[in-house]
Amino acid sequence: xxxxxxxxxxxxxVTCALAQDTQLxxxxxxxxxxxxxxxxxxxLVDSQRLSKAGWExxxxxxxxxxxxxxxxxxxxxxxxxxxxxDKPQPPVEFxxxxxxxxxxxxSSK
Amino acid sequence: xxxxxxxxxxxxxxSNRRELLAGIVAATAIATGQDLITTPGKRPLILHNDRxxxxxxxxxxxxxxxxxxxxxxxxxxxxRPTVAEATYRLAIDxxxxxxxxxxTADLRKLPQQTVAATLECTGNGRGLYxxxxxxxxxxxxxxxxAEWTGPRLSDVLKLVGADLNAAYVTVNGADTGVAKTPDxxxxxxxxxxxxxxxxxxxxxxxxxxxxxxxxPVRLVVPGWDGTSWVKWVTNLSVANDPNTGFFMNPGYRxxxxxxxxxxxxxxxDLEIIxxxxxxxxxxxxxxxxxxxxAPTLLRGIAWAGEQRITRVEISTDAGRSWHNAELSxxxxxxxxxxxxxxxxxxxxxxxxIMSRATDSAGNIQPIVATWNPSGYLxxxxxxxxxxxxxxx
Numbered sequence: 001x002x003x004x005x006x007x008x009x010x011x012x013x014v015t016c017a018l019a020q021d022t023q024l025x026x027x028x029x030x031x032x033x034x035x036x037x038x039x040x041x042x043x044l045v046d047s048q049r050l051s052k053a054g055w056e057x058x059x060x061x062x063x064x065x066x067x068x069x070x071x072x073x074x075x076x077x078x079x080x081x082x083x084x085x086d087k088p089q090p091p092v093e094f095x096x097x098x099x100x101x102x103x104x105x106x107s108s109k
Numbered sequence: 110x111x112x113x114x115x116x117x118x119x120x121x122x123x124s125n126r127r128e129l130l131a132g133i134v135a136a137t138a139i140a141t142g143q144d145l146i147t148t149p150g151k152r153p154l155i156l157h158n159d160r161x162x163x164x165x166x167x168x169x170x171x172x173x174x175x176x177x178x179x180x181x182x183x184x185x186x187x188x189r190p191t192v193a194e195a196t197y198r199l200a201i202d203x204x205x206x207x208x209x210x211x212x213t214a215d216l217r218k219l220p221q222q223t224v225a226a227t228l229e230c231t232g233n234g235r236g237l238y239x240x241x242x243x244x245x246x247x248x249x250x251x252x253x254x255a256e257w258t259g260p261r262l263s264d265v266l267k268l269v270g271a272d273l274n275a276a277y278v279t280v281n282g283a284d285t286g287v288a289k290t291p292d293x294x295x296x297x298x299x300x301x302x303x304x305x306x307x308x309x310x311x312x313x314x315x316x317x318x319x320x321x322x323x324x325p326v327r328l329v330v331p332g333w334d335g336t337s338w339v340k341w342v343t344n345l346s347v348a349n350d351p352n353t354g355f356f357m358n359p360g361y362r363x364x365x366x367x368x369x370x371x372x373x374x375x376x377x378d379l380e381i382i383x384x385x386x387x388x389x390x391x392x393x394x395x396x397x398x399x400x401x402x403a404p405t406l407l408r409g410i411a412w413a414g415e416q417r418i419t420r421v422e423i424s425t426d427a428g429r430s431w432h433n434a435e436l437s438x439x440x441x442x443x444x445x446x447x448x449x450x451x452x453x454x455x456x457x458x459x460x461x462i463m464s465r466a467t468d469s470a471g472n473i474q475p476i477v478a479t480w481n482p483s484g485y486l487x488x489x490x491x492x493x494x495x496x497x498x499x500x501x
Binding site: 041044 | 188236241243290
């Protein structure tokens with residue numbers, strides 16, 4: 001019985017952590033879009049691989065340059081989680097390939 | 110005030126329908142966060158940033174001495190302005206006796222010079238530093254070699270009666286910052302401004318300079334890093350002091366003393382970057398390529414800022430032995446040299462190929478590039494691993 005309870009307890013914790021991660025990813029992505037796209041594409045951000053200290057420094061620099069960040073901590077947490085130094089580099093993309101992919105996306109408005 | 114007005118006049122809005130459409134598309138992209146890359150006049154390039162454009166040349170193109178305009182790398186700090194030649198004016202102020210504005214026709218009336226020079230982004234190779242640093246993750250291809258044509262900057266300065274004893278020339282282009290991003294303004298010393306190879310170029314490889322590369326007028330500062338080569342030049346100012354904006358300080362500075370990788374530099378220790386160090390790159394094979402067991406011609410490039418390349422050595426055994434490569438015949442100041450090396454691998458297997466250049470001042474590429482917080486001036490011995498395989 002104890003074992004069953006502890007199993008469910010762990011499962012619940014894992015589920016909560018995953019849900020939190022998903023929530024961070026969704027809210028973070030929105031914050032990233034809101035904060036960064038006025039001046040540059042998100043590719044420039046998403047191709048970086050930095051430590052949390054590195055992301056803090058970048059986000060602070062961009063706030064100084066007028067980035068309309070509404071939740072600084074969320075943005076730093078999101079970027080540090082998604083694009084940490086241990087994540088693999090994104091695959092190489094070429095300009096025209098991307099143009100084709102974009103134009104093939106029907107939802108692009 | 111005077112400057113702002115001139116810059117605004119030089120930047121014409123949307124001069125035709127296609128540009129208007131591109132403007133609408135760009136505005137839509139900004140509103141939705143969806144980026145649409147448009148690279149008119151370019152073959153496919155490695156994409157680092159859709160907007161503004163940061164595009165890298167695949168090194169496989171570095172097998173011709175002149176890099177064609179349609180594969181030349183692009184680095185923008187700020188959104189690309191559209192400058193109409195009809196309304197373009199170059200304003201020159203500060204310590205000058207005639208404060209006048211010049212048109213491109215005025216610039217064409219001066220003696221035209223052509224200089225072959227290698228243009229390299231200050232951060233070329235940043236993506237190879239460990240630990241990683243923030244910035245465009247350029248690998249080997251933020252570099253190209255072109256012929257630049259236009260009047261000497263010294264002739265322009267003399268035309269307006271500039272005080273040639275002033276210490277600095279400050280250069281501003283038509284691009285401006287979004288939000289509170291600082292304007293891209295650079296200063297450089299009068300001695301380099303007066304160098305006969307320093308040009309206000311109107312042409313790149315005998316064609317009008319493409320929009321992405323600074324149409325109609327771009328500064329050419331041979332042997333110095335790309336940051337000095339200001340595009341869409343609209344203002345020159347002659348003064349005894351350099352500009353103190355972000356792109357002069359703390360931007361584009363290098364620590365005088367080595368910093369432990371991942372550490373911070375003491376701001377007082379940071380020096381302005383002038384010139385580029387000796388370097389070579391392997392172009393004909395990429396890291397982890399598969400190549401057939403057969404005689405192979407390895408190819409690449411080598412350059413050395415204001416020095417000349419005197420030797421390139423190649424190793425195909427991870428640096429145990431080195432052999433001289435053949436250098437291309439054009440031995441000019443400021444322009445790269447191509448190198449070739451005939452290699453016949455004796456058996457299949459994995460090989461580590463390396464290239465190492467030496468310049469006319471005796472500088473040799475280091476084994477390890479000097480890590481620095483902004484990832485500038487990467488120039489370690491180049492290295493790629495290849496799998497040599499028997500073909501069926």
